[in-house]
Amino acid sequence: MLQIKNLEASIEEKQILKGINLEIKRGEVHAIMGPNGSGKSTLASVLAGKEDYEVTNGSVLFEGKELLELAPEDRAAEGLFLAFQYPVEIPGVSNINFLKTAINSIREYKGMQPIPAKEFLAKVKEKKELVELQSTLTNRSVNEGFSGGEKKRNEIFQMAMLNPKLAILDETDSGLDIDALRIVANGVNKLKTKDNAVLLITHYQRLLDYIVPDFVHVLYQGRIIKTGGKELALELEEKGYDWIQETEVSA
């Protein structure tokens, strides 16, 4: 589904990603861990198409298409979703209106008619239950005045509504209380099928107890320096990143 080859990217002349290689297949769950500032969000942003970053090398194939050549909205329409680490607020635009606009934009891209109102509302109801989103939140402006946890939950609600092929969740677990974490994780698990894939960015192995990854990657200073199974996360939790750095350097 996704093949990242030797991806390098910089911002303001500063190189952040220094040659990333990663392949994600359908039905897989990948986790990326790594210290603060190692480039995790940068990778997510580059994949989603944020303009600020300059891709200096490499390629990314998404479902056989060169992702880097697509506009951000087209990447979304092709099925790429990013749950932001810091979701933005859009005052005055209701969540519902926002989602409807998003869904219809994507449908338009695919040459489909706008979603019928009834179908849309039914979907809203169904997906809201999935992430146990408070009823009033959907009528409020996008993320405006939402608590940190509510924003994260809203991201997953949007993901459920848009039903992407590949979802990148950037620290969706941080800021969630224990119950919310379980609910969000359950939501993600329920949305998981053998045809889609998830890329989790997290600092905590706790999330991985709920959403069990097939692969765990360690991103360190712009490179993936180690890949393993879910046990790698446990090991990291125990020993910290220094351990990896040392073993990798000695290797």
Added chain:
Amino acid sequence: MATTEKELLEKVTKTEYKYGFTTNIESDKAPKGLNEDIIRLISSKKEEPQWLLDFRLKSFEIWKTMKEPNWAHVKYPKIDFQDLYYYAAPKPKKNLESLDEVDPELLDTFKKLGISIEEQKRLSGVAVDIVMDSVSVATTFTKTLKEKGIIFCSMGEAVKNYPELIQEHLASVVPVKDNFYAALNSAVFTDGSFCYIPKGVRCPMELSTYFRINESNTGQFERTLVIADEDSYVSYLEGCTAPMRDENQLHAAVVELKAAKGAEIKYSTVQNWYPGDKNGKGGIYNFVTKRGICEGDHSKISWTQVETGSAITWKYPSCILKGNHSIGEFYSVAVTNNHQQADTGTKMIHIGKNTKSTIISKGVSAGFSNNSYRGLVRINKSATNARNFSQCDSLLMGDQCGAHTFPYIETENSSAQVEHEATTSKIGEDQIFYCNQRGIATEKAINLIVNGYAKEVLNKLPMEFAVEAQKLLEISLEGSVG
């Protein structure tokens, strides 16, 4: 109609115009320039009574002593008032055979606004019979109003049919000497609308000049008077979202509203005059005076405006809150793009006790434009317990445009509560990217964000209008982000 016009013309040329008036009157325009003769011509063409001619002439005298205001935050070349036409006979619109003959750019805009084919034809002057549909709508409309005793007609007709009402109220809210443009309008106004709602009547539909299809050609100096008698209610719509082109560069309208005890007037405007091209060439100068007076206790006037057009807008719809417990409201969205300039705002003059005013102004500037809010809240000594809340927000797109806020507060009564909030924000790239990531392209994202920002005001518009206004904002900001 044709013959009476001709007769009139002859009469005019032969009698009144002995003052060295040499132009060929058969042409449909009076010569350029402004003098007593032109005013007499306008008045006689409109078969006006003597008192109205006197009113015009007096206004002209006053205007001559006044100076063009220059305090507004707008720049434009000096207008030569003697180089303008002040009278053009209402010439029949050139009939086109089909929409193929209409400017494609205009049609494109119609389409984006979602205006039906029939409407497109009507608006662009294509000859059609099917449009009869809207004529019949207009007829039922007039009939319903008549049954309720509501008067809604052109100013010209009103002068003929309800001279006492006009004589009593004309210039009673905006005195002739109020300002330079009001004086000019008083001297040369060509037509406009008159509306009267009798005691206790709730006008059952939105009154819109739009329905008076035969009289859409009101010219550049429009005069509007709306009177709401005790405990009545009216919602009045001015303008339309379709782009309005006009050969006249200067527009100076006057609108007066009067609300008696317990009456409510809701006045909504969508202004979409030609703003000039991308380089700021052409475009209409719009210098309007709009004022309402809440004369009776518990009366209410609200102004809602969506301003997207004109090269220059100079406009301050105001409320005089004279009655106790009266309420004044001003809700405005002003969008400027390219080289447009807008200096707009409101005045709330509190005179009565327990009067209340609300000001919500939302400016959006893009391109190289300048957008200013100018507001005055005045609490007179007599206005015990007056309250005002003002919120002036500016949204900037790009870094070549400007937003300015000039709030003035004058309080003579210590019991007054005046609150003012102002914010300036930029459309965030993060917001746009967030939308992009959900599949929404940048233009649509901007539209979504701007509409969200302006929502408080758009919500005040009558339903059908609000939908069109949203689309209008979208069109006005098209191409504003590279």
